[in-house]
Amino acid sequence: MATVKLELLKKHVRADDFSSDDEYLAHLLSAAEEYVCTATNRTTAELLEMGDGEQLPATLQQAVLLIAGHWYNQREAVSGVQMAEVPYTLQALVKPYRKLGV
Template sequence: MEISAEQMTLIKTHLRVDGDTEDALIAAYAAAAVDYVEKFCDGTLVESLTPVSEDTDPPREVLFTSGIWAAMLLLIGHWYANREAAAPSLTETPLGVEALLIRHRRWH
């Protein structure tokens, strides 16, 4: 999933960032959040699910929802505020992320 320009604007609003100087850093955090969600949920984030046919296995997809978006904003905000690996708060996922994602997780 690619982060759209509109989503990037919302991320910057969430982070309270007005300028463009950190856009590359914020985009990297956004891409990492997509990767985190896809790995946690075990599927590719999509805006609409691929129709399933009877003769093929269903694709490993996760529908992008407002809850997933909220989890991504929490992750991006956490990484933006805590940029150094030495920060003690980096040892845990921000509060609420797993609660927002757990219902989308694929269990084997």
């Protein structure tokens, strides 16, 4: 279940003026949300409760957008371009919501 709106992701990746990638972008949203659930060790329902009950908290929405946007722009596992991670970006957004296991 996508809790971040497709329209928001389309704006994030600058694909809001065409619809040919909508199905793929929706798939990326679902996968990115699963990633956030795994990274926080929480269910979607738990994360929604931390937001307004229907949407994730804004910081986790931003994490989903960053992940899905990265996957949209880097569609292969290998790139010939040298890239560097922006320090603390994704980790800073997700870590405060992480549930520590016993």
